[in-house]
Amino acid sequence: SQQGEEDPQALSIQEGENATMNCSYKTSINNLQWYRQNSGRGLVHLILIRSNEREKHSGRLRVTLDTSKKSSSLLITASRAADTASYFCATGYNFNKFYFGSGTKLNVKP
């Protein structure tokens, strides 16, 4: 990808389990965002974390950011079948010119 990599590339879990996805990036940023994309659809914004933040929560989502390691993680707790989608991190500077990671395809089995 233009900016970095996500791992795993694909993740298959049972409903109720937690899902963790990791994102690494290359350049300096001041914000990082996570998006989900259902197959063939547009992007849905999930959560924004700024470079001066280390952790952020939103409902069942927990995002961490380690700027020294240039990495972020997205944790989805108590996953549901409806969480099945591709998840992308996007990094930017001053909300300008976002670069996307390679994405993680999550499959939550009912």
Place this chain on the structure above:
Amino acid sequence: GAVVSQHPSWVICKSGTSVKIECRSLDFQATTMFWYRQFPKQSLMLMATSNEGSKATYEQGVEKDKFLINHASLTLSTLTVTSAHPEDSSFYICSASGQHEQFFGPGTRLTVL
């Protein structure tokens, strides 16, 4: 959040023809818009930055003569795929910069036969 629309949502065209895709910010003014391309099962790749009233800035490897971008007003940017070929078939997504975040359009699926 702010709304960004794209038109058309999908288009099928013959090889060699040109296709225009519109991106509109419906409830705010966007001096800067961005165009992305996404091939099947891949991530979004930034193609270019569209600046209102000036030339677009293209990412490395993107042909500016093939992907013409016009940002004539604060609410509209257009991407024209010229002389389209089957390898241009992709999902094209635009975004517009707000004050504190970017807002993405729903995407346009282009199929070139």
